Amino acid sequence: xxxxxxxxxxxxxxxxxxxxxxxxxxxxxxxxxxxxxxxxxxxxxxxxxxxxxxxxxxxxxxxxxxxxxxxxxxxxxxxxxxxxxxxxxxxxxxxxxxxxxxxxxxxxxxxxxxxxxxxxxxxxxxxxxxxxxxxxxxxxxxxxxxxxxxxxxxxxxxxxxxxxxxxxxxxxxxxxxxxxxxxxxxxxxxxxxxxxxxxxxxxxxxxxxxxxxxxxxxxxxxxxxxxxxxxxxxxxxxxxxxxxxxxxxxxxxxxxxxxxxxxxxxxxxxxxxxxxxxxxxxxxxxxxxxxxxxx
Ligand SMILES: C[S@@+](CC[C@H](N)C(=O)[O-])C[C@H]1O[C@@H](n2cnc3c(N)ncnc32)[C@H](O)[C@@H]1O
Numbered sequence: 063x064x065x066x067x068x069x070x071x072x073x074x075x076x077x078x079x080x081x082x083x084x085x086x087x088x089x090x091x092x093x094x095x096x097x098x099x100x101x102x103x104x105x106x107x108x109x110x111x112x113x114x115x116x117x118x119x120x121x122x123x124x125x126x127x128x129x130x131x132x133x134x135x136x137x138x139x140x141x142x143x144x145x146x147x148x149x150x151x152x153x154x155x156x157x158x159x160x161x162x163x164x165x166x167x168x169x170x171x172x173x174x175x176x177x178x179x180x181x182x183x184x185x186x187x188x189x190x191x192x193x194x195x196x197x198x199x200x201x202x203x204x205x206x207x208x209x210x211x212x213x214x215x216x217x218x219x220x221x222x223x224x225x226x227x228x229x230x231x232x233x234x235x236x237x238x239x240x241x242x243x244x245x246x247x248x249x250x251x252x253x254x255x256x257x258x259x260x261x262x263x264x265x266x267x268x269x270x271x272x273x274x275x276x277x278x279x280x281x282x283x284x285x286x287x288x289x290x291x292x293x294x295x296x297x298x299x300x301x302x303x304x305x306x307x308x309x310x311x312x313x314x315x316x317x318x319x320x321x322x323x324x325x326x327x328x329x330x331x332x333x334x335x336x337x338x339x340x341x342x343x344x345x346x347x348x349x350x351x352x353x354x355x356x357x
Pocket of ligand 1: 101102179180181182183202203204207228242243244245249253
């Protein structure tokens with residue numbers, strides 16, 4: 063039997079992705095099925111409200127884009143609720159909040175080469191495409207999930223997207239931004255090593271929400287400090303503060319960031335400086351002070 067590369071492979075999730083990619087009737091409702099609501103479509107109504115509140119205070123200019131964002135929920139029949147800007151899946155509000163963070167930390171994403179590890183059905187990619195024209199967007203995931211993502215993104219006519227598994231990566235490309243939310247930190251070390259070498263250390267900017275839940279389990283991913291030490295960039299690890307939500311905080315999620323514009327000044331504005339600074343010092347120390355400060 064093929065060894066499993068992440069905790070999602072212990073569930074019926076990738077089988078459902080396969081079925082939804084092949085069968086239009088399953089595709090029509092994939093985001094409402096238990097195999098999917100247990101892994102990707104996980105956000106509840108009240109956490110959705112929290113995401114929306116952050117977006118409204120951080121990116122009020124998004125008010126004009128909500129009609130576009132809404133089309134994200136046209137496919138797959140996700141559970142939607144009435145919010146200030148109309149009916150939304152709370153998980154889509156999470157993607158919009160991540161987009162707001164990305165704009166806040168990195169500025170415009172126009173013309174960027176973006177890569178996302180573990181991008182699910184492509185919801186984050188779709189929402190980014192509503193606001194920015196990236197040069198390319200590479201989704202890296204398991205084969206059946208990529209086929210589902212291609213079906214979803216093609217139907218919504220999202221352009222310049224390519225799809226690859228860990229085996230397809232050549233390591234010859236550099237990227238302007240890597241994103242990996244609740245994914246890189248759930249993968250086995252041998253596959254993480256591939257991603258570190260061929261993606262993370264070849265990306266000038268990074269935004270990764272990490273749960274580090276599999277450390278000590280059969281999957282045994284790198285811990286937070288091991289991950290930070292393996293990365294070449296100056297990493298800012300935010301924990302327990304905005305822009306993380308209360309559910310992120312209760313689940314001990316860390317936001318690993320690098321390549322942010324404005325460095326410390328921006329983190330100070332978002333309330334993350336003290337924690338980020340502690341982590342930065344920790345990283346510098348473990349590298350014997352070789353690392354350069356962002357300021
Ligand atoms: C918890 S989901 C997160 C999905 C998406 N990032 C989001 O925020 O909604 C984890 C994702 O990682 C993907 N994944 C699992 N094993 C992987 C691997 N070896 N390489 C890349 N992605 C993987 C899963 O298929 C799934 O799409």
